Amino acid sequence: MxxxxxxxxxxxxxxxxxxxxxxxxxxxxxxxxxxxxxxxxGIDFTGGTSLDLSFENDITASELRTSLADIGFGDAEIKRIGLTEASEFIIRVEKTEEGTEAGQIIEDELSKDFPDNPYEIRSILDVGPKxxxxxxxxxxxxxxxxxxxxxxxxxxxxxxxxxxxxxxxxxxxxxxxxxxxxxxxxxxxxxxxxxxxxxxxxxxxxxxxxxxxxxxxxxxxxxxxxxxxxxxxxxxxxxxxxxxxxxxxxxxxxxxxxxxxxxxxxxxxxxxxxxxxxxxxxxxxxxxxxxxxxxxxxxxxxxxxxxxxx
Structure with a gap:
């Protein structure tokens, strides 16, 4: 042409x-x-935790944010992945000052808040400040x-x-x-x-x-x-x-x-x-x-x- x-x-x-x-x-x-x-x-450079979660039933980012706010992660970055029927999200949070495992805390809170919506953990990435x-x-x-x-x-x-x-x-x-x-x-x-x-x-x-x-x-x-x-x-x-x-x-x-x-x-x-x-x-x-x-x-x-x- x-x-x-x-x-x-x-x-x-x-x-x-x-x-x-x-x-x-x-x-x-x-x-x-x-x-x-x-x-x-991003947390790749500052340190933090990234979780890839796939829920069995539909769920919104706002529902996840409300749940995370209860444990002090209200400013977490939440992004939906793809356009599939399953609700898959990437959740990123900054490193906690106490040094606790943010991934485990988030898992426990989501399991408690959404007992009827089981999820699969596709991956967890924990990056330290160093x-x-x-x-x-x-x-x-x-x-x-x-x-x-x-x-x-x-x-x-x-x-x-x-x-x-x-x-x-x-x-x-x-x-x-x-x-x-x-x-x-x-x-x-x-x-x-x-x-x-x-x-x-x-x-x-x-x-x-x-x-x-x-x-x-x-x-x-x-x-x-x-x-x-x-x-x-x-x-x-x-x-x-x-x-x-x-x-x-x-x-x-x-x-x-x-x-x-x-x-x-x-x-x-x-x-x-x-x-x-x-x-x-x-x-x-x-x-x-x-x-x-x-x-x-x-x-x-x-x-x-x-x-x-x-």
Whole structure:
């Protein structure tokens, strides 16, 4: 399918507008993070207990919350799983200060309050504060290592300035997505961290496609300025970018609405990431390379010297 063919959009000329939009989103997100004292972390990172319970008869989340409130867990996170006839829920509570086993306390209370509605315990996950802290550090390390690996790989395949542009765009995507989560007070879990890494991979793929086209055009359009080559490359890959992003967005939107409450935050992160990643591949990654080239190589009287395709 061919759409948006032979476009002549001046992406390069509009890059400063893109910078302003990006800066505004980042600042708002950072202010929100500071105001909230950092991102809202799930029990994967703070410690707590998660129970997967399947009831034989229908039961509502409000009934469960009322029962849990009697034992001091009124602020528990309760999410229904799937659309099956059986009522299956994920119940998450923070670690108790007394160090008692929250899972056993909840089981006893539910058995007492709903004697005519037996339930099956599918799984119980108990995460201590120490383990939660280690997981948080591991999650941050995973993202930083992935960005470092990308920097090295693209420097080898293209040039360092291209690698820097890609990493800045990826950092931009993650920070904005994290800021939106903070604004909406959404919880960060291990699944959301996995979504962040997926965003990094998706956005990088779009950026690499544009970089490849820039490399081809540096050979085919030798008489054109680097600014024209970047703009031409962005327009030539626009159709592919829009189609890929649109089809991916359809999938993650369906996942958000029909995948159940448990993966809402995961799928929402992907929705935001696809939109922001597409935007950054057009208005951040390549324009950063252009800015670098304009401020350095132009003064030295030379242009990019890209390595051959690998």
């Amino acid at each position: 061919q759409v948006l063919q032979n476009t002549k959009i001046d992406f390069v000329g509009k890059r400063k507008i893109g910078y302003i939009i990006s800066a505004a989103l980042i600042v708002v997100g950072l202010v929100s993070l500071v105001f909230h004292g950092g991102p809202t972390l 383990i939660g802290g280690e997981l948080a550090r591991a999650a941050i390390l995973a993202i930083l290592v992935s960005l470092l690996g990308i920097l090295i790989y693209i420097s080898w395949r293209f040039e360092f300035k291209f690698a820097a542009g890609a990493v800045i765009a990826l950092f931009h995507d993650v920070i904005i997505t994290l800021g939106i989560f903070s604004l909406l007070n959404l919880e960060i879990s291990l699944a959301v961290v996995a979504a962040f890494l997926t965003i990094v991979g998706y956005s990088l793929n779009d950026t690499i496609v544009v970089y490849d086209r820039i490399r081809e055009n540096l050979k085919n359009l030798r008489r054109e300025t680097f600014t024209t080559i970047v703009n031409t490359s962005l327009n030539q890959t626009l159709s592919r970018t829009v189609i890929t992003s649109f089809t991916t967005l359809i999938v993650v939107v369906v996942l958000y609405f029909f995948g159940g409450e448990v993966i809402h935050n995961f799928s929402f992160a992907l929705i935001v990431g696809v939109v922001i990643g597409t935007y950054s591949s057009l208005f951040v990654a390549s324009p950063v390379v252009l800015e670098w080239y304009t401020r350095t190589d132009t003064k030295k009287g030379k242009g990019p010297v890209l390595r051959k395709s690998r």
